[in-house]
Amino acid sequence: MNAYLLAGEEPVLISTGMRCHFEDTWTAIAQVLDPSTLRHIVVLHFESDECGALNEFLARAPRATALASMRTVMASLSDFAVRPVRGLGDGEVIVAGVHSLRVVEAPYVHAWDGIMLVEEQAQIVFSGDLFLQPGHAEPVIQNDRSSLSVQLYRTFYGTPPEVPLQRALDRVGASSPVLLAPGHGSVLGGNLVPYYRAYRQSVNALAALRPLTEATRERRSADDAPPRAPSLSREPS
Ligand SMILES: [Fe+2]
Numbered sequence: 001m002n003a004y005l006l007a008g009e010e011p012v013l014i015s016t017g018m019r020c021h022f023e024d025t026w027t028a029i030a031q032v033l034d035p036s037t038l039r040h041i042v043v044l045h046f047e048s049d050e051c052g053a054l055n056e057f058l059a060r061a062p063r064a065t066a067l068a069s070m071r072t073v074m075a076s077l078s079d080f081a082v083r084p085v086r087g088l089g090d091g092e093v094i095v096a097g098v099h100s101l102r103v104v105e106a107p108y109v110h111a112w113d114g115i116m117l118v119e120e121q122a123q124i125v126f127s128g129d130l131f132l133q134p135g136h137a138e139p140v141i142q143n144d145r146s147s148l149s150v151q152l153y154r155t156f157y158g159t160p161p162e163v164p165l166q167r168a169l170d171r172v173g174a175s176s177p178v179l180l181a182p183g184h185g186s187v188l189g190g191n192l193v194p195y196y197r198a199y200r201q202s203v204n205a206l207a208a209l210r211p212l213t214e215a216t217r218e219r220r221s222a223d224d225a226p227p228r229a230p231s232l233s234r235e236p237s
C-alpha cells in the first residue's frame with residue numbers, strides 16, 4: 001500500500017494508509033520532515049488503506065486539513081473525520097506551496113467516489129487503485145507490467161464500467177504524465193502507453209464478447225420457454 005508525501009512549505013500527504021500502520025507511516029514521514037507540519041491530507045476514496053489513519057494524523061498534525069471528493073465527504077468522511085473536511089470539485093486545483101494538484105474525478109473507476117490527482121509541475125498522476133500492481137518491486141520501474149496490472153485490477157475489483165474508465169484514461173493521457181503513481185505497487189515511468197492500451201482493451205474485449213453473450217441469452221430463453229400445449233383442434237388437412 002502506497003502513501004505519497006509531497007515535501008515543501010505546505011506538505012501534502014496523499015493517502016494515509018491503514019490505521020494499524022499509522023506509527024510506521026508517521027516514522028517514515030519523519031525521515032523527510034516533521035509530520036506534525038503536514039498541511040493537506042488528500043483522501044482519494046473512502047477505504048481503510050486510503051484514510052484508515054486519518055484521525056491519527058489529524059490528532060498529531062494540528063494544521064492539517066483533510067480533502068476528498070464531494071461524494072467521499074458527503075457519504076462518509078464528514079462523519080468519520082474528527083475535524084471538518086473540505087470537498088473538492090472536478091478540475092479544482094489544490095495549491096500547496098510549490099505543488100499544484102489538479103483534481104480529476106473518476107467515479108466508478110474502482111471506487112464510486114474516487115478521484116485522481118495530477119501534480120502539474122512534475123507531471124505525476126496519483127491514480128488511486130488504477131494501474132496498481134502486485135508485490136514488492138522497486139519504488140519506480142520502467143518495464144512494462146501493464147498486463148499484470150490489468151489482471152490484478154480485474155481479479156480484485158472486477159471489470160470497470162466502460163464509459164467511466166475510458167473517460168478517466170482520456171483525462172490521464174491528456175495530462176501527459178511522466179509518472180503514474182498508483183495506490184499499490186511501483187510508480188510507473190518510461191513508456192506509459194501500454195498501460196492505457198491494456199486497460200482500454202480490457203473493456204473492449206468484453207464489448208466484443210457482448211453480442212455472443214446476448215445471442216446465448218436469447219437461445220437460452222428460447223430453450224427455457226414452456227412447451228407449447230398441443231392443439232385440441234384438428235389441423236386442417
Ligand atoms: Fe481502493
Ligand SMILES: [Fe+2]
Pocket residue numbers: 047049050128129183184
Ligand atoms: Fe487501494
